[in-house]
Amino acid sequence: MASSIDIAQFLNKELQIYNGMEDSSCNGLQVQNTGNVTKVGFAVDACMETFQKAAESGCHMLITHHGLIWYGIKSVTRKNYTNIKFLFDNNLALYGVHLPLDMHPLYGNNIQLAKMLGLKDVRPFGRYKKEYGYVGKTNTTLKKVQSILQKNGMKTDTLAFGKERIRSVAIVSGGAASDTDEAIKRNVDLFVTGEPLHYVYHLAKEAKINVIFGGHYETEVWGVKALMSVIKRKFKVNVEFIDVPTSI
Ligand SMILES: [Zn+2]
Numbered sequence: 001m002a003s004s005i006d007i008a009q010f011l012n013k014e015l016q017i018y019n020g021m022e023d024s025s026c027n028g029l030q031v032q033n034t035g036n037v038t039k040v041g042f043a044v045d046a047c048m049e050t051f052q053k054a055a056e057s058g059c060h061m062l063i064t065h066h067g068l069i070w071y072g073i074k075s076v077t078r079k080n081y082t083n084i085k086f087l088f089d090n091n092l093a094l095y096g097v098h099l100p101l102d103m104h105p106l107y108g109n110n111i112q113l114a115k116m117l118g119l120k121d122v123r124p125f126g127r128y129k130k131e132y133g134y135v136g137k138t139n140t141t142l143k144k145v146q147s148i149l150q151k152n153g154m155k156t157d158t159l160a161f162g163k164e165r166i167r168s169v170a171i172v173s174g175g176a177a178s179d180t181d182e183a184i185k186r187n188v189d190l191f192v193t194g195e196p197l198h199y200v201y202h203l204a205k206e207a208k209i210n211v212i213f214g215g216h217y218e219t220e221v222w223g224v225k226a227l228m229s230v231i232k233r234k235f236k237v238n239v240e241f242i243d244v245p246t247s248i
Pocket residue numbers: 066173174175216220
């Protein structure tokens with residue numbers, strides 16, 4: 001027997017959401033509900049389609065990587081009104097966890113991707129005070145990395161300006177193409193991120209580095225998926241991944 005508050009308190013601690021790192025997301029329980037939670041849904045985005053699917057499949061709580069509340073709420077009108085009303089009407093709680101779920105050393109999107117690629121000697125990666133990602137060593141080829149990503153449902157839009165033999169890979173899921181600069185400074189052979197940025201083309205070309213855009217959505221399903229078994233075991237609840245891809 002667990003309430004959304006019990007589950008949220010557990011996650012707050014487990015994911016170290018109060019780690020002092022700046023985040024535009026209001027991480028934690030964003031919308032409370034009442035009663036016991038017997039089924040929890042997991043998704044990338046807090047949006048109406050996710051909420052409807054979660055309610056239809058009998059979820060009492062939803063855990064998303066991109067929550068509903070960013071920088072706080074200034075008014076409960078339009079999208080805020082319809083989304084929050086739907087959550088209230090369906091007694092559906094919402095927990096959002098952004099950067100702490102990118103960077104978490106066990107459940108994070110980036111460490112999951114690092115494991116998937118079999119990286120060794122894995123260390124935090126990113127810009128000063130923004131080390132959400134990981135960098136690690138390997139001995140593989142660009143083609144092999146692309147094939148692993150493809151097998152796991154990711155995109156492989158590639159700027160293949162570097163070496164074919166890959167000995168180091170840096171990973172930052174989602175919208176982190178601007179970290180290509182840091183990957184160049186650290187001299188890695190391949191940078192894997194989610195969403196492309198136009199200027200990165202010439203940046204990568206002139207620095208002779210490989211960059212793969214795996215998709216913002218596709219690189220960010222891993223953190224919430226990793227939490228599913230944890231929540232299922234700890235609270236004896238049913239769990240379901242609610243897939244609402246954005247193609248971005
Ligand atoms: Zn994201």
